Amino acid sequence: MTQFQAAFERLEQFIKQHRQLANIPGVAVALTNCSELLHLTTDGYADLSAQTPITPDTLFEIGSIGKSFTCIALLQQYEAGKLDLHAPVKEYLPWFQVQSTYEPITVHHLMSHTAGIIGTYSKIPDSRYEVWALRNTEAAYPPSKHFHYSNVGYKALGFLLEDLLGQPYPHIIQSHILDPLRMKATVAAITPQTRTRAAVGYQSIYDNRPFHINYPLVPAPWVEYGTGVGSIASCAMDMAIYLRMLLNHGQGDGIRLLSEDSFNLMTQRVIGKAWHESLFYGYGLIVYEVDGHTHIAHSGETTGFNALIIADLNEGLGAVVLMNGSGVPAYITEFAMKLLRAALRNQELPPVPTPPDSTLVNNADEYAGVYQADKQQLVLISQDQKLLLQYAGETIPLKRRGKDTFCVEHPDFALFFLTFGWEGKRVVEAFHGADWYVNQHYTGTLSFEYPEEWRAYAGHYRSHNPWFNNFRIVLRKGALVLLYPMGSEKVLIPLRDCTFCVGDVNCSPERLRFDTVVAGKALRANFSGCDYYRTPMS
DSSP states (O other): OOHHHHHHHHHHHHHHHHHHHHTOSEEEEEEEESSSEEEEEEEEEEETTTTEEOOTTOBEEOGGGHHHHHHHHHHHHHHTTSOOTTSBGGGTOTTOOOBOSSSOOBHHHHHTTOSOOOOOOOOOSOHHHHHHGGGGSBOOSOTTSSOOOOHHHHHHHHHHHHHHHTSOHHHHHIIIIIHHHTOTTOBSSBOHHHHTTBOOOEEESOSSSOOOTTSOEEEOOOOOBOSTTSOOEEOHHHHHHHHHHHHTTTBOSSOBSSOHHHHHHHTSOOEEOSSSTTOEEOSSSEEEEETTEEEEEEEEEETTEEEEEEEETTTTEEEEEEESSSOOHHHHHHHHHHHHHHHHTTOOOOOOOOOOOTTOOTTHHHHOEEEEETTEEEEEEEETTEEEEEETTEEEEOEEEETTEEEOOSGGGTTSOEEEEEETTEEEEEEETTEEEEOTTOOSOSOOOOOGGGGGTOEEEEOSOSSSOEEEEEEETTEEEEEOTTSOEEEEEEEETTEEEESOTTTOOOEEEEEEEETTEEEEEEETTEEEEEESOO
C-alpha cells in the first residue's frame, strides 16, 4: 500500500466518524493537486427517507463559495477593460443607492465586504428589489474601514454583471466559467430542475434553539436562486476542477480564466480580521497563513447544505467538502490537508483524531459555585475535570460549546446555551436566555435603569425567511439583547426612536427597529429591511 492510499483510507475512517458524530446525512469529499484529482469519496445518503446513497454525481448547493465565481466573472470584465474596480457602483448600476455621508461605494468595496452596508436578512423573492431597497439603509462607516460580510452587496455585483453584459447572471457563470472549465455537472442557478439531481438538504426539526445531534432531521426548505451571492450547485469532482484552476493561479485545463495579475488581485489581503484575527478577505476568497504557507478558502452554507473549499498555494494541494446537513466541513479539510502533506513528503501519517470529549472542562474549577437569580439558583460543581450542574434532583455534565459557553442537556435548558461572564480573573455571572445569575464574587451593580418602553420589545419574532427565520429579544442587565437561534447573541445599542444598532455601533451597519405596540408588546421588528412578527410560541 502506498503512502497516499494509506492516507485516503485514514481520511475515509475520519469522514465516517465525523458524519456519525455530527448526524450528517451525506458527505462528498475530493482531494486534488495542481494537475489531477487525487481522491474522491462519498459517504451517507442523498435522501434519508429513500436511503439513496451519495454518488460522485450528486449535486450539493455550495452557497457562498459562489462569491468567488462572481469575482472571477468581474475580474474577467476588468481584464477586458469594461470594468473599473475602483469606480463607484452607481456608474454601472445607476439605481444602486445607500444613504451615506462618506465617499462613494465602489465595486472593490462590495467584492471585499468593506462597503459598510448591511448583510441582509430579506425574505423577498426578487433580489433586485432587495438591492434597490438599500436606499432605505445607512452606511455605518467610511468604505474600507471595517470588514462586514454582506450578501446583498454580492447580489448587487451579480446585477452589475447582468447590466454590463446584457445577460442573466446564471448564463454569465455558465459561459464564462463552467463551460470553459468543463464543469459539466454544475449548474449556475438553483431551480426545480436542479432538485431532481441534488441531494436533499437537511436541518434540525427545531429551528428555535441550538443544534443537537439527537434532534431528528427534516428536509430543509427548497429555495430557487440565481444571483451573485451564491446560487451554484455542484458535485465534488467538478469542484476539484475549480480548485485546480485556483491552485494554478487562474489557469484551467487548456484555458486561462484569469491572468496572473487578476488572480493576485483576487487573493490580495484587502481587509484583516475577517471573522478571526488571522483571516484576511480578498475578492470572494479568505486568505490566511498556516506554517508559512498561503491558503485560500471559502465556506458556503444554505438551507440544509454546508460546503468548504481550501487550497494550499505553496504546496499545490486542495480539498473540497460538500454536506447535506449541519456538520463542520473544516474538521475534514484540516485533517485531509495534514494527510496529503504527510503523504507527499513520505512522512508518518497523522492518526485519525479521537473524538473530543465535550464534557472535559480543564478549568471547571473557575466556573464552579452557586449562582443566584431572584428565587432561582444554579449549583455548579467541579469533578474530575467536568463541570456538573445539580438541578431538579439530577447531576448534569455540561458540554462545552465555546470559550465560556456550554450546552446543558435538560429540557429546561434546551432553548439557550448557558454562558458565563468574568470580572478580571474570576467568573462572576451566568446567563441563560433572559435569566441572569451572579455568584459571591460579583461586585457590580444589581439594579439597572432602562426606558420603560423597552419592556414591549422583549419577545420571540418570526418570519418566513428560510435563511434566518426567528430570533428572540431579552431584557438583561438593563440592556436589550438579541439571541440568535443557534446560540450566539448581540447587545442592542439604542440609536433613535425605536431603532437599535445590532452589536458594536462603530462597525455594525445592522439595524433593528420595533413598532406596532399593542397591549404593551411590540408586534413587529424590522431587522435590516426584513420584517419579523411576534409569536407567542417558544
